[in-house]
Amino acid sequence: MIEWPKSNDVLGTVNRGNPAESGLCTLCRADCKGRCETWLSSLKGRKMLYPRDFGWVTAGSSNTCHIGVSYNSLRIQGYNYGAKGIPPGLTSSSDDCIFPNVNIETEFGNEIKTKARVPLMTGALGSTFIAQRYWNSLAIGAALVGFPIVVGENVVGIDKEAVIKNGKIEKAPELDRRITTYLRYFDGYGAIIVQMNVEDTRNGVAEYVIDKYGDKVIMELKWGQGAKSIGGEIQVDNLGYALFLKERGYVVDPDPTKPEVQKAYEAGSIKTFARHSRLGYTDLATVEDVYEAFMSSVRYLRSLGYKRISLKTGSYGMEGLAMAIRFASEAGIDLLTIDGSGGGTGMSPWNMMETWGVPSILLHAKAYEYAKILSEKGEKVVDMAFGGGLAREDHIFKALALGAPFVKLVCMGRALMIPAFLGSNVEGVLRPESKKAVNGNWDDLPAAVKELGTKPEEIFAGYFEVQKKVGESEMKNIPFGAIAMWTLADKLAAGLQQLMAGARKFSLKEISRDDLVSANRETERETKIQFITDAQDERAKEILTSGLKARVAKKSS
Numbered sequence: 001m002i003e004w005p006k007s008n009d010v011l012g013t014v015n016r017g018n019p020a021e022s023g024l025c026t027l028c029r030a031d032c033k034g035r036c037e038t039w040l041s042s043l044k045g046r047k048m049l050y051p052r053d054f055g056w057v058t059a060g061s062s063n064t065c066h067i068g069v070s071y072n073s074l075r076i077q078g079y080n081y082g083a084k085g086i087p088p089g090l091t092s093s094s095d096d097c098i099f100p101n102v103n104i105e106t107e108f109g110n111e112i113k114t115k116a117r118v119p120l121m122t123g124a125l126g127s128t129f130i131a132q133r134y135w136n137s138l139a140i141g142a143a144l145v146g147f148p149i150v151v152g153e154n155v156v157g158i159d160k161e162a163v164i165k166n167g168k169i170e171k172a173p174e175l176d177r178r179i180t181t182y183l184r185y186f187d188g189y190g191a192i193i194v195q196m197n198v199e200d201t202r203n204g205v206a207e208y209v210i211d212k213y214g215d216k217v218i219m220e221l222k223w224g225q226g227a228k229s230i231g232g233e234i235q236v237d238n239l240g241y242a243l244f245l246k247e248r249g250y251v252v253d254p255d256p257t258k259p260e261v262q263k264a265y266e267a268g269s270i271k272t273f274a275r276h277s278r279l280g281y282t283d284l285a286t287v288e289d290v291y292e293a294f295m296s297s298v299r300y301l302r303s304l305g306y307k308r309i310s311l312k313t314g315s316y317g318m319e320g321l322a323m324a325i326r327f328a329s330e331a332g333i334d335l336l337t338i339d340g341s342g343g344g345t346g347m348s349p350w351n352m353m354e355t356w357g358v359p360s361i362l363l364h365a366k367a368y369e370y371a372k373i374l375s376e377k378g379e380k381v382v383d384m385a386f387g388g389g390l391a392r393e394d395h396i397f398k399a400l401a402l403g404a405p406f407v408k409l410v411c412m413g414r415a416l417m418i419p420a421f422l423g424s425n426v427e428g429v430l431r432p433e434s435k436k437a438v439n440g441n442w443d444d445l446p447a448a449v450k451e452l453g454t455k456p457e458e459i460f461a462g463y464f465e466v467q468k469k470v471g472e473s474e475m476k477n478i479p480f481g482a483i484a485m486w487t488l489a490d491k492l493a494a495g496l497q498q499l500m501a502g503a504r505k506f507s508l509k510e511i512s513r514d515d516l517v518s519a520n521r522e523t524e525r526e527t528k529i530q531f532i533t534d535a536q537d538e539r540a541k542e543i544l545t546s547g548l549k550a551r552v553a554k555k556s557s
């Protein structure tokens with residue numbers, strides 16, 4: 001097992017728990033008092049791109065993370081000349097080709113293009129209570145920055161206030177809140193995507209959303225996720241609520257209708273119930289069956305009026321991956337999110353999360369290979385997003401490059417939730433009257449925050465940029481978690497711009513697989529990204545042995 005470093009002296013970061021490949025703790029807590037890189041970046045923003053204590057230190061890379069096959073075993077190329085993809089209005093002069101001018105805007109979609117200011121989207125934030133609690137920060141933050149957010153599955157099904165009669169939703173206040181909160185600050189960049197699983201289909205989510213919101217919403221069909229190979233789960237600690245969920249048609253475990261389970265609950269030996277979603281396509285036996293069922297779902301959504309449809313698939317094996325890419329491409333789907341094992345936000349069974357499915361880098365490497373096969377056949381390939389254990393700016397670059405030119409966005413789940421937790425905790429202390437509403441977990445600011453200040457203007461590096469965007473009077477309505485989200489996104493954006501400038505790529509469409517190298521042979525074998533000293537080696541030898549002088553003389557004559 002690889003042990004990822006728990007602290008980074010250069011950045012002054014320490015993980016509260018055990019770090020995963022992403023750099024986040026395997027267990028990330030909403031009440032965390034710090035201070036991993038993502039946590040600190042949500043306060044300090046782009047300052048976290050650099051070593052601390054400038055003027056008093058020197059810093060050198062430890063270069064120790066190239067073990068095994070992972071995103072951390074890929075390295076990013078830099079070049080000593082040239083500039084590609086220079087944005088309109090700029091020249092190739094070194095005055096124009098500076099990293100802040102790198103254009104990281106992206107777009108995805110088949111016929112209708114959806115734009116995003118940064119190549120990011122959230123993972124599906126569904127019926128887990130953590131997504132519900134921190135939604136305002138997540139949605140407002142994503143809308144202000146301008147990237148898509150995904151409302152995950154089962155939001156209507158678990159809402160006690162929702163009214164569903166004969167497979168038709170009459171009222172869905174929680175889903176309405178999720179959508180309207182995002183749309184309030186939506187300015188043309190980003191999108192709100194609503195996911196639909198087996199239960200949501202039965203409950204009539206697609207029909208409700210199109211009637212109420214029209215094509216402002218992208219509807220997402222869900223095949224799975226990276227964290228688990230069964231449907232989504234939540235945990236409830238109330239027998240009455242467990243019975244309500246059972247009544248709504250969910251699998252609830254243990255079964256709350258059984259007298260022996262009720263007795264155990266009363267005695268205290270059973271304290272919680274797990275609510276599970278159903279598996280999809282259980283009545284289908286062949287690839288052809290799945291093809292027909294999928295195409296029929298897409299046709300149905302289009303008949304309802306949906307102009308943009310996406311698909312999310314999990315870390316199924318190669319057959320499932322190929323089906324997702326081919327079917328989504330043929331159906332003219334707007335976005336296919338491919339979520340690798342390792343990533344997770346909800347209540348996935350732990351040992352399942354640890355052992356099932358295809359880890360992100362392997363899945364993503366194959367996704368590229370399969371997409372290329374379709375493309376070489378002359379077929380239009382669906383735009384893709386890669387997700388699963390990605391958290392930093394170098395991860396964004398690597399995922400975009402590994403899947404270039406098919407990948408348009410990087411999907412982040414847990415990383416983008418940290419600013420929402422952290423901002424809410426700060427808000428709960430500084431605006432005690434809203435502590436309950438924002439789900440603040442702290443009574444006092446911890447030392448790592450106090451070092452920065454005691455007012456939001458001092459604490460969040462992005463405060464005044466958000467104020468510039470929304471206006472001073474609107475700031476009272478902006479949750480601190482959204483300001484923290486802005487601050488983190490600004491760090492990720494600046495870091496990505498720097499990596500791209502170093503690779504001499506001034507717009508996203510220029511990023512290519514050649515911009516990556518494998519730092520070990522195993523990673524080269526699995527990803528087909530060349531080993532670090534093999535890449536460009538032939539070119540290098542040609543420079544050393546060819547008649548360079550003669551060619552230059554000929555060119556200038």
Ligand code: SF4
Pocket residue numbers: 014015016017023024025027028029032033034035036037038039418
């Ligand atoms: S915010 Fe989460 S990932 Fe970061 S140190 Fe705290 S618990 Fe760990």
